[in-house]
Amino acid sequence: MEVLNSLAQGFSLALTMQNLMWCFVGVTLGTAVGVLPGIGPAVTVALLLPVTTKIDPSGALIMFAGIYYGAMYGGSTTSILLNTPGESATIVTAMEGNQMAKRGRAGAALGTSAIGSFFAGTLTVVALTFVSPLVVDIAIQFGPPEFFALMVLAFTTVSAVLGGSALRGLTALFIGLAIGLVGIDSQSGTARFAFDVPQLLDGIEVVTVAVGLFAVGETLWTASKDYKTVETMNAMRGSIWMTAQDWKRSWGPWLRGTAIGFPFGAMPAGGAEIPTFLSYAIEKKLTKHPEEFGQGAIEGVAGPEAANNASSTGTMTTLLALGLPTSATAAILLAAFQQYGLQPGPLLFVNSADLVWALIASMYIGNIMLLVLNLPLVGIWVKLLKIPKPMLYSGILIFATLGVFGMRQSAFDIFLLYAIGLLGFLMRRYDFPTAPVIIGMILGPLAEAQLRRSLSISQGDWLIFLQKPLSASLLAITAAMLIGPWAWKKLRQA
Amino acid sequence: MTTTTTPEATKHSGQVLLSVAVVLLGTALAYGTSQLPEASGYAKVGPRLMPSIVSGGLFVLGLLLLKESLTGGFHRVDEDEHAATPTNWPAFLWISAGLVLNGLLIVSAGFVIAGTLLFVLAARGFESRAYVRNAVVGVAIAGFTYAFFTYGLGLALPAGILPF
Numbered sequence: 001m002e003v004l005n006s007l008a009q010g011f012s013l014a015l016t017m018q019n020l021m022w023c024f025v026g027v028t029l030g031t032a033v034g035v036l037p038g039i040g041p042a043v044t045v046a047l048l049l050p051v052t053t054k055i056d057p058s059g060a061l062i063m064f065a066g067i068y069y070g071a072m073y074g075g076s077t078t079s080i081l082l083n084t085p086g087e088s089a090t091i092v093t094a095m096e097g098n099q100m101a102k103r104g105r106a107g108a109a110l111g112t113s114a115i116g117s118f119f120a121g122t123l124t125v126v127a128l129t130f131v132s133p134l135v136v137d138i139a140i141q142f143g144p145p146e147f148f149a150l151m152v153l154a155f156t157t158v159s160a161v162l163g164g165s166a167l168r169g170l171t172a173l174f175i176g177l178a179i180g181l182v183g184i185d186s187q188s189g190t191a192r193f194a195f196d197v198p199q200l201l202d203g204i205e206v207v208t209v210a211v212g213l214f215a216v217g218e219t220l221w222t223a224s225k226d227y228k229t230v231e232t233m234n235a236m237r238g239s240i241w242m243t244a245q246d247w248k249r250s251w252g253p254w255l256r257g258t259a260i261g262f263p264f265g266a267m268p269a270g271g272a273e274i275p276t277f278l279s280y281a282i283e284k285k286l287t288k289h290p291e292e293f294g295q296g297a298i299e300g301v302a303g304p305e306a307a308n309n310a311s312s313t314g315t316m317t318t319l320l321a322l323g324l325p326t327s328a329t330a331a332i333l334l335a336a337f338q339q340y341g342l343q344p345g346p347l348l349f350v351n352s353a354d355l356v357w358a359l360i361a362s363m364y365i366g367n368i369m370l371l372v373l374n375l376p377l378v379g380i381w382v383k384l385l386k387i388p389k390p391m392l393y394s395g396i397l398i399f400a401t402l403g404v405f406g407m408r409q410s411a412f413d414i415f416l417l418y419a420i421g422l423l424g425f426l427m428r429r430y431d432f433p434t435a436p437v438i439i440g441m442i443l444g445p446l447a448e449a450q451l452r453r454s455l456s457i458s459q460g461d462w463l464i465f466l467q468k469p470l471s472a473s474l475l476a477i478t479a480a481m482l483i484g485p486w487a488w489k490k491l492r493q494a
Numbered sequence: 495m496t497t498t499t500t501p502e503a504t505k506h507s508g509q510v511l512l513s514v515a516v517v518l519l520g521t522a523l524a525y526g527t528s529q530l531p532e533a534s535g536y537a538k539v540g541p542r543l544m545p546s547i548v549s550g551g552l553f554v555l556g557l558l559l560l561k562e563s564l565t566g567g568f569h570r571v572d573e574d575e576h577a578a579t580p581t582n583w584p585a586f587l588w589i590s591a592g593l594v595l596n597g598l599l600i601v602s603a604g605f606v607i608a609g610t611l612l613f614v615l616a617a618r619g620f621e622s623r624a625y626v627r628n629a630v631v632g633v634a635i636a637g638f639t640y641a642f643f644t645y646g647l648g649l650a651l652p653a654g655i656l657p658f
Contacts, residue, residue, distance in 0.1 A: 050649060051647060051649065053649070054647050054648055054649060164569065164570045165568065165569045165570060167555065167558055167559060167562065167569070168559075168568070168569075170551075170555055171516060171552070171555045171556075171559060174548055174551045174552045174555060175519075175552070177544075177548045177551075178519070178523060178548050178549075178552065181544060181545055181548060185541040187541070188531075188540055188541045190530060190531060190540075190541040192526070192530060192541060192545060193523070193526050193545075216593065219589060219616070220586055220589055220590075223582065223585040223586065223588075223589055223616075223619045223620055224581050224582040224583065224585045224586040224619075225579060225581055225582070388622070389620050390616075390617040390619075390620035390621065390622035390628075391617065391622075391628075391631060393616060393620060394612070394613040394614075394616035394617040394620070394628070394632070395613070395631075395635050397589075397592065397593070397612055397613070397616050398609045398612060398613055398632070398635050398636055398639065399639070401593075401596050401600065401605075401608070401609060401612065402605070402609075402639055402643070402651070405600060405605070405651070405652075406643065406649055406651065409650075409652075411597050411598070411600050411601050412597075414593065414596055414597035414600060415594070415597045417593070417597075418590065418593040418594060418597065421593070426512065429508075429576070430508070430509065430512060430568060430571060431568070431570070431571050444544075444548075448543075448544040451539075451543065451544070452539045452540075452543060452544075455538075455539040455543075456539055460538045460539065
């Protein structure tokens with residue numbers, strides 16, 4: 001089998017001392033930032049982008065991917081032990097897991113989430129191994145119109161479908177698209193919206209935007225608005241080794257969570273929130289212990305935890321095989337590829353097969369490392385939660401300036417960082433989602449290239465998007481998603 | 495529950511301002527787009543195409559936001575809830591000062607000094623007044639990352655007035 005050969009080749013690269021070390025650094029950092037509030041995988045990968053000039057691509061990308069899926073493990077620890085979720089994908093875990101911890105079952109909750117994450121992570125990497133070559137086979141035949149339509153669909157799902165308001169989501173997306181326009185147009189060489197500022201001619205760095213929105217905006221918000229929240233930490237009680245009864249109640253939710261999470265992550269539907277909520281709802285329906293839901297039911301931790309890990313692997317599939325990022329972290333991973341002049345998508349499997357398969361193989365290894373890091377060693381991470389808020393957020397700001405300055409050695413970027421932090425604060429205040437900004441700024445220029453290529457082929461005729469069956473159907477789905485909810489409301493009123 | 499309800503008329507003024515800002519951003523981008531060179535070639539696709547779509551989009555989205563803010567406020571944004579927790583502006587300013595000073599000093603004074611100052615000011619924003627201790631922690635964090643990046647990875651950060 002060709003896939004197995006490629007995978008074996010990948011393992012031979014991933015198992016070198018150096019790459020094992022990068023994998024370990026990645027999953028360890030990932031767990032740490034997953035545990036810590038105020039800093040997540042998107043910011044961490046963004047902050048580390050400057051190191052891409054010093055590390056070889058396979059090492060750096062193995063580390064970055066490790067941060068991404070490692071954070072999914074770490075986030076659950078915070079959700080279970082504190083009353084605030086560490087990552088947005090672990091909101092559901094916080095509901096049941098926190099209740100379990102209050103009742104002295106923190107150990108079992110951490111156990112089922114770590115083992116469930118491992119289970120889902122490994123199973124979905126197997127799926128990624130076999131699914132992505134199939135996707136590549138199809139996508140390699142895509143032309144610019146198909147890619148453009150696919151990107152429009154992804155833009156819509158990440159901004160308009162998820163979140164509280166389609167209008168605010170789309171506004172966030174368009175702000176991201178506008179940021180992506182700044183700088184020299186790669187196709188014509190025209191400077192756009194740069195005002196002759198040299199730093200703007202080079203474009204705005206994704207580090208600055210991601211760190212400004214997520215880290216600086218979040219810090220300003222927490223200090224000035226959220227200062228009243230007092231967090232109470234649950235004690236680490238109960239054995240982390242689950243009882244036979246716990247195992248019996250966990251494996252079904254793990255399987256179902258995995259089955260829900262992977263396709264959700266892999267479709268350009270974006271985000272890990274929806275599959276975790278879905279998994280929670282399903283487990284609540286199927287359970288034999290409905291009275292425990294809301295009081296700490298183990299199924300309500302096992303299912304969503306498997307789902308969020310599965311969806312992160314699903315997102316990796318779409319990113320690698322189609323070049324389509326459907327979460328903020330995936331968008332920054334895409335930027336990391338671009339640092340090396342690589343473009344994720346079907347051609348990556350052809351041109352950089354070694355790198356892709358080493359990355360996939362490293363995900364098998366990383367999940368094993370994460371199981372060890374998060375089960376026997378969970379005590380270390382619990383200590384991270386004891387860092388006082390002033391120290392934690394001030395420390396994050398030092399790292400923020402490090403990553404932003406390190407990218408271009410320019411003090412201008414620090415001021416830009418602060419300005420984007422103010423934007424992040426405003427967006428938080430008025431409940432605008434921030435992930436669409438990142439996805440818009442990274443995917444925007446790629447979409448623009450596909451759009452202009454399509455129109456060049458058709459000599460300026462926009463009907464090209466409707467003449468190709470695939471792009472026409474993708475655009476039809478997009479239109480249905482945008483207009484559907486609104487039309488439905490009008491119909492019901494009538 | 496909430497005792498501090500803002501009067502209806504001014505309740506959504508922040509939202510209105512924000513919506514107007516989005517409209518203005520769209521307008522400014524549209525003006526900038528009109529200054530870009532005309533597309534050449536047969537297909538008429540050039541550097542103006544995408545900016546036109548983006549500026550038009552922002553303009554329309556801004557108008558829709560404005561309409562929402564004037565007719566009952568943004569969907570699912572509770573202004574009364576925000577009014578109930580007043581913003582701690584001093585905290586906001588301490589952190590802002592830390593970042594702006596960092597931008598001013600990072601090259602001249604160096605990464606470690608600018609970083610330590612940022613750390614102390616930001617911690618003050620979080621109500622931590624143990625200045626000496628915070629400075630020590632700040633020096634430790636900034637110094638360690640400086641050493642690691644400069645000597646470990648070969649990614650030089652500004653030394654500033656420090657000799658190493």
